[in-house]
Each structure stands twice: as C-alpha cells, then as structure tokens.
Amino acid sequence: MTGEPVGCPPPPPTGAPAGPLEPWPETVRWQSVSTDLIRVELLRLAGLLGVVLVGLAVGWVMSGHRLFGVAVGAVVLVGAVRVVTIVRAVHAWGYAEREDDLLVRHGLLVRRLSVVPYSRMQFVDVSAGPLERAFNLATVQLHTAAAASDARVPGLRPAEASRLRDRLTALGETRTEPL
Numbered sequence: 001m002t003g004e005p006v007g008c009p010p011p012p013p014t015g016a017p018a019g020p021l022e023p024w025p026e027t028v029r030w031q032s033v034s035t036d037l038i039r040v041e042l043l044r045l046a047g048l049l050g051v052v053l054v055g056l057a058v059g060w061v062m063s064g065h066r067l068f069g070v071a072v073g074a075v076v077l078v079g080a081v082r083v084v085t086i087v088r089a090v091h092a093w094g095y096a097e098r099e100d101d102l103l104v105r106h107g108l109l110v111r112r113l114s115v116v117p118y119s120r121m122q123f124v125d126v127s128a129g130p131l132e133r134a135f136n137l138a139t140v141q142l143h144t145a146a147a148a149s150d151a152r153v154p155g156l157r158p159a160e161a162s163r164l165r166d167r168l169t170a171l172g173e174t175r176t177e178p179l
Helices: 036-063 066-092 130-134 158-174
Strands: 094-097 101-106 112-117 121-127 138-144 151-156
Touching: 036 066, 036 130, 036 151, 066 101, 094 158, 101 151, 121 158, 138 158, 151 158
Parallel strands: none
Antiparallel strands: 094 101, 101 112, 121 138, 138 151
C-alpha cells in the first residue's frame, strides 16, 4: 500500500499538462481579473431585476392574479442564484501571456480555454461602458480571422488593459505569418 487513497489517479508528471483546461500548471502564470467586475455585474443584474420586478408588481396590483406573485418569487429566486454565479464566474476568469500565444479561461458549468496565437491576431480593442468606467475597469477584446476564436478579457484596470493591448499589438505585428 502506497498510502494514496484508493481510486485516485496519480498526479501528472512534472511538466506534463494537468488536463485540457489547465495546461502546463508549473509554467503558466495566470492573471485574475479585478473583483470590482463583480460589482459591475451585480449592478447590471439589479437593473434588469428591478425593471422585471416593477413590471410584475404593477401587473399583480392591477390584476390581483396570484400568478404575478408566483412570478415575483421566481424572479427573486433566479436573481439570488445569479448573484452566486456572478461571483463564481468572475473568479473563474483568467488570462496568461506566453511566448507565442495568449491563454484566456472562463466559465463555470462549461469551462472554456482559448489559446490565441499572437500571429493570428488582426486587431485588439479596449472598451469600457459607463459602469466599467465608474469602477475604473476596461475590457480587452482580441479579434482574429476566425470569428469563433475571438477572446476577451473583462475587468482589467485601464493601465493594465492599455499595457496588454500594446503588448498584444506589438507581438501580433512582429509575428504575423505571411500569406
């Protein structure tokens, strides 16, 4: 007996990928997005829920039908579940700059890892809506020739978003593959 729990797979060898969604755990340095993104997403949710709840409340008062009350309860329950998923989803976002590509991971139920080679990038956008600006955040959006491979990194401080945009643009220009 080796002392390891029965049924547990052995750990991956050093330097080997741990799995398709956590490649090269010893060599990749993941960067997190700002937790202020949680506040931004919660405010968006509150605005949406507020509009829906006001509409349901008006319908309930006007008609007196109990289905409006049930709908209010369902919306509140869905909203509470969404609050938890927003917090977990923001913590799931991450990005890592490697020598030849950028890794972007996100998702809760369906985890996604995007590998964007610098040589395939066409352009990089930085955007910030009113809520993001209020919380001093920006989003970096990468565009490639394949629309399905576009990746974005939300919840970055403007200085980090500018640094990442400039670095990705410079690397994209120097590593462009000839047609």
